[in-house]
Amino acid sequence: MRVAALLSGGKDSVYAAFLSSIMGMDPEVALINVPEEEHPMVYHRPNIHLAGVVARLMGLEAKHFKGSTEEDLAGAIGSVGADALVAGVVASEYQYWFLQEACRRAECTLIAPLWGRDPEELLREYTEAGMEVVITRVAAEGLDRSLLGRTISEVAGRLLEAHRRWGVSPL
Incomplete structure (x- = not known):
């Protein structure tokens, strides 16, 4: 295949x-x-x-x-x-x-192995898999420019808070 x-x-x-x-x-x-x-x-x-x-x-x-x-x-x-x-x-x-x-x-x-998966679970998986995901753009409620250049593992708490508070995807 x-x-x-x-x-x-x-x-x-x-x-x-x-x-x-x-x-x-x-x-x-x-x-x-x-x-x-x-x-x-x-x-x-x-x-x-x-x-x-x-x-x-x-x-x-x-x-x-x-x-x-x-x-x-x-x-x-x-x-x-x-x-x-x-x-x-x-x-x-x-x-x-x-x-x-x-x-x-x-x-x-x-x-589509990610389809329908819980975004909080995926955020944890990305970090546990050792992915160095750098934030290059923010465009959602509760997130600001201070996140730019940081990795998702560094700011996972803020991403999860925005998800729970405003319904913003942490991904």
């Missing part, structure tokens, strides 16, 4: 690819979307210019693609001959539907 990872270079897509490998489905190629919109609904945009570097560090071939439709993603999946796509979607029903639809069109299987 040829597995592709939808990779943004962010913590969720990297961890999903890691879990996929543990499950015996090693990604061989990273599909990296270069969003054309300022605020895309599906794809992670911050620091996307580093995703190719992250892919290489993970030992993956990097394949960049453009477009924001299910058909665009299906085309990218088909272009690398993938039978499965691993993605780091956690809670967005729209993103999950979008990925399912793209995989249906590409006739491949969606692997």
Whole structure:
């Protein structure tokens, strides 16, 4: 089975690819979307210019693609001959539907090991797995610029407090 990872270079897509490998489905190629919109609904945009570097560090071939439709993603999946796509979607029903639809069109299987998982549990898992996740952007109630440049393990307490107090995802 040829597995592709939808990779943004962010913590969720990297961890999903890691879990996929543990499950015996090693990604061989990273599909990296270069969003054309300022605020895309599906794809992670911050620091996307580093995703190719992250892919290489993970030992993956990097394949960049453009477009924001299910058909665009299906085309990218088909272009690398993938039978499965691993993605780091956690809670967005729209993103999950979008990925399912793209995989249906590409006739491949969606692997979403983070889907529906408790975000507090995932935050702990990222830290326990030794991930050095650096905060590069804040855009939620209860979080401010003082978090920038710090790791999630350093500020896990504040992230969890914001989650419990305002319902903000700690991820």
